[in-house]
Amino acid sequence: MTPLFSVNNITKYYGSQIGCAGASFDIYPGEVLGIVGESGSGKSTLLNCISDQLSFDEGHIFFDMQDRGFCNLANLTEPERRMLSRTDMAFVHQNPRDGLRMTVSAGGNIGERLMNTGARHYGNIRTAAAEWMERVELAAGRIDDRPSTFSGGMQQRLQIARNLVTAPRLIFMDEPTGGLDVSVQAKLLDLLRGLVQQLGLAVVVVTHDLAVVRMLADRMMVMQKGHVVETGLADQVLDDPQHPYTQLLVSSVLQV
Amino acid sequence: MTTHSEIHDDLSFEDSYNFAYLDEQTKRMIRRALLKAVAIPGYQVPFASREMPMPYGWGTGGVQVTAACLVPDDCVKVIDQGADDTTNAVSIRSFFERTAGVATTEKTTDASLIQTRHRIPETPLTEDQILVYQVPIPEPLRFLEPRETETRKMHALTEYGLMHVKLYEDISQHGHIATSYAYPVKVDDRYIMDPSPIPKFDNPKMDDCPALQLFGAGREQRIYAIPPYSKVKSLDFDDYPFSQLRAPETCAICGADDSYLDEMIIDDDGGRMFVCSDTDFCASRQNEQGFEPAEVAS
Numbered sequence: 236m237t238p239l240f241s242v243n244n245i246t247k248y249y250g251s252q253i254g255c256a257g258a259s260f261d262i263y264p265g266e267v268l269g270i271v272g273e274s275g276s277g278k279s280t281l282l283n284c285i286s287d288q289l290s291f292d293e294g295h296i297f298f299d300m301q302d303r304g305f306c307n308l309a310n311l312t313e314p315e316r317r318m319l320s321r322t323d324m325a326f327v328h329q330n331p332r333d334g335l336r337m338t339v340s341a342g343g344n345i346g347e348r349l350m351n352t353g354a355r356h357y358g359n360i361r362t363a364a365a366e367w368m369e370r371v372e373l374a375a376g377r378i379d380d381r382p383s384t385f386s387g388g389m390q391q392r393l394q395i396a397r398n399l400v401t402a403p404r405l406i407f408m409d410e411p412t413g414g415l416d417v418s419v420q421a422k423l424l425d426l427l428r429g430l431v432q433q434l435g436l437a438v439v440v441v442t443h444d445l446a447v448v449r450m451l452a453d454r455m456m457v458m459q460k461g462h463v464v465e466t467g468l469a470d471q472v473l474d475d476p477q478h479p480y481t482q483l484l485v486s487s488v489l490q491v
Numbered sequence: 492m493t494t495h496s497e498i499h500d501d502l503s504f505e506d507s508y509n510f511a512y513l514d515e516q517t518k519r520m521i522r523r524a525l526l527k528a529v530a531i532p533g534y535q536v537p538f539a540s541r542e543m544p545m546p547y548g549w550g551t552g553g554v555q556v557t558a559a560c561l562v563p564d565d566c567v568k569v570i571d572q573g574a575d576d577t578t579n580a581v582s583i584r585s586f587f588e589r590t591a592g593v594a595t596t597e598k599t600t601d602a603s604l605i606q607t608r609h610r611i612p613e614t615p616l617t618e619d620q621i622l623v624y625q626v627p628i629p630e631p632l633r634f635l636e637p638r639e640t641e642t643r644k645m646h647a648l649t650e651y652g653l654m655h656v657k658l659y660e661d662i663s664q665h666g667h668i669a670t671s672y673a674y675p676v677k678v679d680d681r682y683i684m685d686p687s688p689i690p691k692f693d694n695p696k697m698d699d700c701p702a703l704q705l706f707g708a709g710r711e712q713r714i715y716a717i718p719p720y721s722k723v724k725s726l727d728f729d730d731y732p733f734s735q736l737r738a739p740e741t742c743a744i745c746g747a748d749d750s751y752l753d754e755m756i757i758d759d760d761g762g763r764m765f766v767c768s769d770t771d772f773c774a775s776r777q778n779e780q781g782f783e784p785a786e787v788a789s
């Protein structure tokens with residue numbers, strides 16, 4: 236079986252400072268990879284590089300495309316890459332404001348990716364938007380409300396619906412529960428886990444919160460100062476961390 | 492040493508301007524932008540807009556495009572909201588009378604170049620005519636995506652879903668596409684374009700039009716064009732097709748039932764009447780019918 240997504244030796248410098256160095260991993264369809272590490276360890280840098288939002292200095296990224304098979308993304312034209320990032324791939328930002336259009340209604344936010352890919356039937360777009368609102372447990376009656384009238388947790392669910400509406404196969408998430416209250420975080424994680432399982436989504440989720448990894452991830456990768464220091468099955472790494480830095484991370488979370 | 496009075500003696504008022512006010516180098520620069528705009532229908536070409544002796548918002552973009560197109564035997568018509576006699580139209584017309592010495596007219600059929608704000612004349616245009624639009628905001632994607640770097644990319648890659656998001660919002664809020672001015676169009680199956688704040692009633696006139704249509708945005712420094720006989724399609728949804736909007740009335744003066752009408756309040760009791768917004772069209776219909784406009788106007 237070929238991986239859905241393959242990351243090979245990705246390296247990014249900010250001037251002379253390392254953002255991330257030599258990161259490699261494969262993801263298979265339906266698999267969830269958690270990337271953990273303390274603040275400044277290079278998680279967001281890596282995620283932005285592999286999701287085509289940040290240029291990098293070294294490395295290659297491959298994706299198993301629907302129409303042409305396993306392919307180096309550097310060989311795609313910019314329109315092809317942008318199309319990919321709004322159809323088969325998606326990105327959920329930590330701050331919903333970065334991933335939503337705050338002046339556009341919930342329905343318009345969900346419908347945008349459909350309209351971007353050629354949908355021109357208002358009734359169908361609206362039906363799809365209403366269905367997706369219900370799937371992320373938002374009242375469909377709020378379809379014409381702007382996200383600015385939603386709570387933080389609702390905005391995050393709207394951002395997820397907006398991304399999932401084109402049935403992507405790979406989703407990137409940067410601290411998806413980051414800015415939320417603990418009780419709201421737990422509900423959102425439940426919802427995410429359900430969707431990931433139902434839809435067979437592959438996910439790369441970046442977090443400093445090991446509870447997110449424990450709940451969502453099949454495999455995990457630990458980063459420190461831009462380098463990957465440990466990878467493995469999430470349960471194994473959490474129960475039996477090998478690298479001293481991972482041991483420190485795991486023990487500090489267990490004390491909380 | 493030259494004194495002030497010597498300068499005044501040397502130059503008559505008209506001679507103190509280059510033909511059509513702009514210097515030749517500036518006109519060449521604008522013509523290059525116009526050629527590029529015609530070659531890429533609907534594409535916004537940047538140009539180095541000059542200071543004009545009138546404030547932005549008074550059509551400085553249109554005036555510069557007109558100045559770059561004029562030749563001495565042109566006949567210029569200027570309309571503002573369909574009328575030739577508003578302050579804006581009158582002052583632009585007299586500007587070109589003084590700086591270019593060209594003939595001017597109020598008759599659409601006599602004009603070789605028409606500069607317009609907010610309307611397309613009702614009388615069909617011909618291959619011998621140029622229509623110059625004054626444009627306040629050239630970028631149709633601006634209101635949803637303020638970043639110019641991003642809107643340029645959207646145009647370059649034909650990523651126009653956002654334009655339909657705007658129409659989606661219209662329908663969800665009003666039950667129909669409520670945008671009635673500056674209604675976005677796709678030109679030549681490629682670029683999405685803001686037709687300037689004309690009523691959407693006028694949109695179909697842009698399609699397959701024999702005249703050359705030029706658009707100038709002074710403050711925003713953009714020029715774009717629709718070459719003659721180009722395809723111009725108003726955006727819509729399959730289940731909410733584009734429709735022309737017109738008050739279901741006839742003109743109280745000339746009786747036209749197919750022209751764009753302005754609503755006028757005629758007395759203190761809220762009495763209203765509808766009249767053609769295109770004053771030349773209305774006047775020529777009155778002449779044909781032998782109406783006496785003075786009687787009606789009282």
Ligand SMILES: Nc1ncnc2c1ncn2[C@@H]1O[C@H](COP(=O)(O)OP(=O)(O)O)[C@@H](O)[C@H]1O
Pocket residue numbers: 249252253254255272273274275276277278279280281
């Ligand atoms: N735009 C930037 N310019 C310069 N340095 C940056 C920039 N973004 C991140 N960095 C640096 O790169 C390193 C990794 O940052 P980041 O990827 O944001 O880590 P994390 O997401 O794990 O908190 C940090 O040292 C950070 O200061």
Ligand SMILES: [Mg+2]
Pocket residue numbers: 278279280
């Ligand atoms: Mg981060």
